[in-house]
Amino acid sequence: MISADRKIFDEGSAVRMRIAEYGSLVDRLDVIVFAAAARGFTEAKIAPNTYAYPTKSISKLRYVGDATRLGKKIMSERHIDLVTAQDPFETGLVGRRLTKRSGARLQLQIHTDIFNAHFIRTSFLNRVRARMARSLIPKANCVRVVGDHIRDSLIAAGVFCKKPPQVLPIFIDIEKFRNADKGSVRVRYPQFDRIILMVSRLEREKNISLALAAMRSVLKKFPKAGLVILGSGAEGGNLLRQGERDGLRGRVVFEGDQNDVAAYLSSADVFLHTSNYEGYGMALLEAAAAGCPIVTTSVGVARWFADGDSAMICPVGNEQCISEKVEHVLGNDTLRRTLALRAHNVVEKNIATKTKEEYLAAYKKTWEEC
Numbered sequence: 001m002i003s004a005d006r007k008i009f010d011e012g013s014a015v016r017m018r019i020a021e022y023g024s025l026v027d028r029l030d031v032i033v034f035a036a037a038a039r040g041f042t043e044a045k046i047a048p049n050t051y052a053y054p055t056k057s058i059s060k061l062r063y064v065g066d067a068t069r070l071g072k073k074i075m076s077e078r079h080i081d082l083v084t085a086q087d088p089f090e091t092g093l094v095g096r097r098l099t100k101r102s103g104a105r106l107q108l109q110i111h112t113d114i115f116n117a118h119f120i121r122t123s124f125l126n127r128v129r130a131r132m133a134r135s136l137i138p139k140a141n142c143v144r145v146v147g148d149h150i151r152d153s154l155i156a157a158g159v160f161c162k163k164p165p166q167v168l169p170i171f172i173d174i175e176k177f178r179n180a181d182k183g184s185v186r187v188r189y190p191q192f193d194r195i196i197l198m199v200s201r202l203e204r205e206k207n208i209s210l211a212l213a214a215m216r217s218v219l220k221k222f223p224k225a226g227l228v229i230l231g232s233g234a235e236g237g238n239l240l241r242q243g244e245r246d247g248l249r250g251r252v253v254f255e256g257d258q259n260d261v262a263a264y265l266s267s268a269d270v271f272l273h274t275s276n277y278e279g280y281g282m283a284l285l286e287a288a289a290a291g292c293p294i295v296t297t298s299v300g301v302a303r304w305f306a307d308g309d310s311a312m313i314c315p316v317g318n319e320q321c322i323s324e325k326v327e328h329v330l331g332n333d334t335l336r337r338t339l340a341l342r343a344h345n346v347v348e349k350n351i352a353t354k355t356k357e358e359y360l361a362a363y364k365k366t367w368e369e370c
Contacts, residue, residue: 002091004034008052009041023050025364032070034063071098080104088133105141107370112279115157119277142370146280166366170282171359177289180262192226197268199283202233210274217323227252265290275299288343293336295325310342
């Protein structure tokens, strides 16, 4: 497995636990992780048959080469049946190099709507990645996507796949979110009479700055409301400074990464999602499972919800729509209850794998078919 998720090295992290579960599906799982030497990561035994290896690269430009060398070393020591890469970009390039002449099969996983116009316009790097994906996807033995809209976008973009893309969404533990302790988090924020919650990486494509801008209007109508943001990322410093400039001190709280997201979702009055694009949008489904009313941009699995019925949906980047719909939900108790109930029904209807066992069986099947 080729990955860029350094949380694999954090003991007790959800990512590390998930990798151990994947390892239980096979005789042995070796995970190569893009990681800077300065971070000090070392080889880790995740489970009895599962190991993670950091590339220990001196710069990001060395990730691909260092990961390829690590992979070739592993493949020289034991037989490898399958290489699975977490994206059709840099990790996919490593996977292609390792499988080109080895006889191992290559699976590319796609978690992002890579041919979405917002994705391509975000940066020069994304434009390069979209071109890279067009080249790598036809060379893979199989492709796993996290949503049918990504499968459809591959078809619409005319990208050839050797086999029809395998659609397997990310697992949501519906019962965990449904049974979370409602209201338990509210005691942490006595200054807020209404809580708007975001769960997101603090990256440009998540457009948290749009949420901060919308809060200026929301606070005029609900002066004691507060925005709580869970997550970390490269934009953290910029967002803190924007909050200061916009006069939001004391009204916005950045909590960083949290393990018990379910408790936050069950306690919030509104879940806000302002991404420019999504491959899936797991946080939306977690909010729905927890019974938290949703205001979201029209991205990822937002297409499963009906605007005004099971969620409040806005065009990407529309600040006025976001602020108006947040205000509408905060001011209407009946609407909040209705949105929460109907959103939960959407999750029940659309999530095929209801248990972890069912999900892992489906995950293993994607490998076997590849």
